[in-house]
Amino acid sequence: MIIIVTLLVIAMLASAISAYIFKDLLSAVIASCMVSLIAAVLFFLLHAPDVAMAEASIGAALVTAVFVIAIRRTKRYEE
Amino acid sequence: MRKLSIIIVLIIIGWGIITSLQKIPFGSSRAKLADHYINEGKEETGAANIVTAVVVSYRSLDTLGEVTVLFLATIGLGAVLATIKRKSERESEKASLILSTGCKLLFPLILLFGAYIFIHGHLTPGGGFQGGAVIASAFVLMYLGCHEEKRINETGSILSESLGGLVFLSIGLIGLAIGTGYFLNNFLPKGEFNTLLSGGIIPIIYIAIGFKVGAELSKIIDLLMEES
Numbered sequence: 001m002i003i004i005v006t007l008l009v010i011a012m013l014a015s016a017i018s019a020y021i022f023k024d025l026l027s028a029v030i031a032s033c034m035v036s037l038i039a040a041v042l043f044f045l046l047h048a049p050d051v052a053m054a055e056a057s058i059g060a061a062l063v064t065a066v067f068v069i070a071i072r073r074t075k076r077y078e079e
Numbered sequence: 080m081r082k083l084s085i086i087i088v089l090i091i092i093g094w095g096i097i098t099s100l101q102k103i104p105f106g107s108s109r110a111k112l113a114d115h116y117i118n119e120g121k122e123e124t125g126a127a128n129i130v131t132a133v134v135v136s137y138r139s140l141d142t143l144g145e146v147t148v149l150f151l152a153t154i155g156l157g158a159v160l161a162t163i164k165r166k167s168e169r170e171s172e173k174a175s176l177i178l179s180t181g182c183k184l185l186f187p188l189i190l191l192f193g194a195y196i197f198i199h200g201h202l203t204p205g206g207g208f209q210g211g212a213v214i215a216s217a218f219v220l221m222y223l224g225c226h227e228e229k230r231i232n233e234t235g236s237i238l239s240e241s242l243g244g245l246v247f248l249s250i251g252l253i254g255l256a257i258g259t260g261y262f263l264n265n266f267l268p269k270g271e272f273n274t275l276l277s278g279g280i281i282p283i284i285y286i287a288i289g290f291k292v293g294a295e296l297s298k299i300i301d302l303l304m305e306e307s
Contacts, residue, residue, distance in 0.1 A: 049205075050128075050130045050204045052204075053209040053213075054209050057209060057212035057215075057216055058212045061212070061215075062212060062296060065300060066303060068223075069304060070303075
């Protein structure tokens with residue numbers, strides 16, 4: 001149990017840092033989506049399924065869609 | 080110099096947070112209100128899911144505030160985006176047959192799952208907000224994957240949004256009028272515990288919230304997609 005949580009937290013930190021590093025904004029948005037998905041799994045493991053459901057549907061699906069729409073309107077690569 | 084001052088400010092803020100949080104007894108039994116919710120919540124509200132019992136029964140006025148905030152956000156977005164002129168159609172690739180057929184197959188299933196989440200909000204994890212977000216994600220899938228000029232039915236969206244709010248408010252006012260005299264009083268019979276028709280007004284309010292949140296979030300996506 002503790003090993004799974006540790007691995008998930010490490011993956012979450014890695015995707016958060018890569019969201020900061022990426023110059024391609026679409027990749028950065030996908031990386032931040034990964035942060036939300038892993039956070040949802042962690043909430044579920046911590047016995048909070050209500051919060052996990054909200055995090056998965058809003059953080060991973062809707063926020064990602066809004067960012068992708070915004071990138072489509074503006075530039076894809078950071079200067 | 081600037082970075083150094085930022086680091087100093089961050090250290091001071093972190094120290095303040097740590098010292099103030101050290102005095103709060105996390106996880107111990109000194110939180111009497113939480114104990115009351117866990118021990119008496121089932122008898123008092125009739126909802127099997129204690130989170131729902133807190134959100135819709137004990138703290139339903141806060142939930143009304145949350146729904147109002149979401150409503151105002153949608154109105155603000157619509158007012159901002161309505162002033163921008165619609166751009167000409169962009170060149171975009173047409174979705175393949177497999178992608179669009181898959182989206183059309185998945186769309187009603189995701190809608191059904193969202194409805195299940197908010198109808199069973201008082202029994203299983205989830206509720207109006209989660210179900211509404213799942214319904215909005217079904218519309219996102221339809222907009223992204225299925226490249227046809229299909230938009231949300233304007234009348235249906237407005238109707239479900241305003242009816243959801245009206246049902247929530249009028250149930251609260253009926254409770255104020257005929258109950259023991261407070262807003263959003265649970266005046267309906269509790270029913271048999273852990274069945275679909277239990278918990279008094281809780282399932283009705285959660286169904287109203289589900290319709291309202293689903294309509295609002297999918298309208299936000301619709302507004303943004305229309306401009307892009």
